[in-house]
Amino acid sequence: MRYLILMAGVLAAGFGLSSPYQIQLLTFIGINSLLALGLNMLMGYAGQISLGHAAFFGLGAYVTGVLTAHFHWSPWLALPVAILLTAAAAFLIALPLLELSGFYLGMGTLGFGMIGYVVFRQWSSLTGGDSGLVGIPSLELGPLSFADAKNYLFLVWAVALLCIFLCDRLIHSRIGRALRAIHDSERAASSMGIDTGRLKVHIFVLSAVMAAIAGFLYAHLVSFISPGSFDFLVSIRIVTMVVIGGMASVWGALLGASVMTILPETLTVFTEYEMIVYGLIMITIMIVIPQGLFRGILDIYERARFRTGSIPAGPQA
Amino acid sequence: MNAQGSGQEAFLPVLRLEEISRSFGGIQALNDVSFEVAPGAIHALIGPNGAGKTTLLNVITGSCPPDTGAAFLGDCRLNGRKPHERVSLGIARTFQNIELFGSMTVLENVLVGRHVKTRCGFFGAMAGLPGCSLEERKARQRAHELLDFVGLSEAADWRSTDLPFGWQRFLEIARALATGPKVLLLDEPASGLNPVETSTLCDLLRKIRENGVTLLLVEHDMNLVMEISDRVFVLNHGMKLADGTPCEIQANEAVISAYLGRERMGGKCSACAI
Structure with missing residues (x-):
């Protein structure tokens, strides 16, 4: 039901909007939603922080960029390669890193993000270094050209909706419960027979793959990528999307991505004070509704319902 | 709750520890501890604070590997198996501080x-x-x-x-x-419970036993231990001090001096008579 509403919304917006700026903004929201959703699976559900997600985003973008611009591959062939390479990288990184927890995991993933950024900058023979990689072709599927902004908008949102749908299913399954169990108490989770180490690696890989898909969509949208789009601040921005929208909520990821994409655009009226206003909004959200916008609204509703409910009797064996 | 095996298995211990030792730095938390847990019974593990009871539970669940010795669930050797693997083999636990x-x-x-x-x-x-x-x-x-x-x-x-x-x-x-455990380990299940809840717990533990699950509880509430246990192990300074029925334990001089204390003797006879 919610998917139908969202789909109708995207379709209406796609056909209703005429300004290229608004269409592009909506497309970016879709891409950012994918990033936030992926990180939310890792951070919000499994409780493992990653401050290096921009590296996976970049890996997806650069793999498809290099393969299509330098080697003239079809983007549809480059996509599985980008996904597989990112998954392999994430797997290798996750094995040692996920032994860490809390701040240490944060620092570890931060280090990985830095390495990614340096590689994108310094491997100039492939990535073009600081001057960037140009000439990434736009996507085409038979007679359908995604060079058209509206078509690309629909493509991005179709992918985003599919991912939201799949993640929603995953969360409401045995695996989703196990992930939340790890978040709540790793000790208790393993005493319930959950292989916590393995599951954390799996969700890290899934999260990275979603970032790579977002990177693929980003590269073919803008046709020019440079290391600056995948630096440390981008990682932080993805984390902020998750935190603002609300951890452990697929719809929160969507909301957080929307807020974090639209906010910097609308705040340009404040010009010089933009960052200050932006920071204040974040601080306010953290203090007033630390569980995030989406969860915060939902909690108020649930609490109201709970008060009217009856109180059951105690355990009687 | 798995149905326990057939009659011929009834004499095989469901859980067996052989000469388990474990030290933390210079402290010998467990020293050559061996015991057997019979299927379908309630076992209690008692002893003063620091006697190594929780360490022993952790050895069984796998979160604390022993320095020497072996643990078996039925015929299955547990050494080297990770905690989550042991759960699927049939060892479940609860925590002292509820988790x-x-x-x-x-x-x-x-x-x-x-x-x-x-x-x-x-x-x-x-x-x-x-x-x-x-x-x-x-x-x-x-x-x-x-x-x-x-x-x-x-x-x-x-x-x-x-x-x-x-x-x-x-x-x-x-x-x-x-x-679906074969053995359920309970780390101080009665701590923090009021008397009514404790007696409900008592009934519940008996019901669990009737369903064929073997219970091993670490507990300080002696009334509960003596009332429901089929067998009691006493640990002191990481070593096994005694092993017997509640009545035998209450009459054991070594246990009385190390743990139960002499003044507790009077009140305990009634539980023993049941």
């Missing part, structure tokens, strides 16, 4: 316990395979039965941390039972 999944409802907590009894993976869940939804329905049904069993069915949709303390204990037991 529920706070973000989940009461029902979901029990459902996590069904993890080892279900198979659905990442792709199955995402694809919504019919096998997965069938499995999920069965798991839910079982979870409801278990909540019924411990008397928490009406609180199924509560957030687990909203439960009063005593009920959280019962939920932890239901969650542990959901893994």
Whole structure:
């Protein structure tokens, strides 16, 4: 039901909007939603922080960029390669890193993000270094050209909706419960027979793959990528999307991505004070509704319902 | 709760520890401890603070590997197996400081316990395979039965941390039972419970035994221990001090001087008479 509403919304917006700026903004929201959703699976559900997600985003973008611009591959062939390479990288990184927890995991993933950024900058023979990689072709599927902004908008949102749908299913399954169990108490989770180490690696890989898909969509949208789009601040921005929208909520990821994409655009009226206003909004959200916008609204509703409910009797064996 | 094996197995110990030793730095937490747990009975592990009771539980669950010695579940050697593997073999536990999944409802907590009894993976869940939804329905049904069993069915949709303390204990037991254990380890199940809840716990533990699950509890409440245990092990300074029926333990001079104390003797005879 919610998917139908969202789909109708995207379709209406796609056909209703005429300004290229608004269409592009909506497309970016879709891409950012994918990033936030992926990180939310890792951070919000499994409780493992990653401050290096921009590296996976970049890996997806650069793999498809290099393969299509330098080697003239079809983007549809480059996509599985980008996904597989990112998954392999994430797997290798996750094995040692996920032994860490809390701040240490944060620092570890931060280090990985830095390495990614340096590689994108310094491997100039492939990535073009600081001057960037140009000439990434736009996507085409038979007679359908995604060079058209509206078509690309629909493509991005179709992918985003599919991912939201799949993640929603995953969360409401045995695996989703196990992930939340790890978040709540790793000790208790393993005493319930959950292989916590393995599951954390799996969700890290899934999260990275979603970032790579977002990177693929980003590269073919803008046709020019440079290391600056995948630096440390981008990682932080993805984390902020998750935190603002609300951890452990697929719809929160969507909301957080929307807020974090639209906010910097609308705040340009404040010009010089933009960052200050932006920071204040974040601080306010953290203090007033630390569980995030989406969860915060939902909690108020649930609490109201709970008060009217009856109180059951105690355990009687 | 698995049905216990046939009659001929009844004499084989369900859990066996052989010469377990474990030290932390210079402290010898366990020193050459051996004991056997008979199937379908309630066993208690008692001893003064620092005697090594919790370490022994951790050796059994696998979170603390022993320096020397071996542990067996039935004929299966446990050494080298990770904690989560031991759960699927049939060892479940509860914690002294309750460790529920706070973000989940009461029902979901029990459902996590069904993890080892279900198979659905990442792709199955995402694809919504019919096998997965069938499995999920069965798991839910079982979870409801278990909540019924411990008397928490009406609180199924509560957030687990909203439960009063005593009920959280019962939920932890239901969650542990959901893994379908052969042996259930309870770390101080009665601590923090009021007398009414303790007697409910007593009845519950007996019901669990009737279902064929072997119980091993670490407990300080001597009234509870002496009332429900079929067999009592006493640890002191990491060594086995005594092993016997509650009556034998209460008459054991070494146990009295090390742990029970002389003044407790008078009150205990009534429990013994049952």
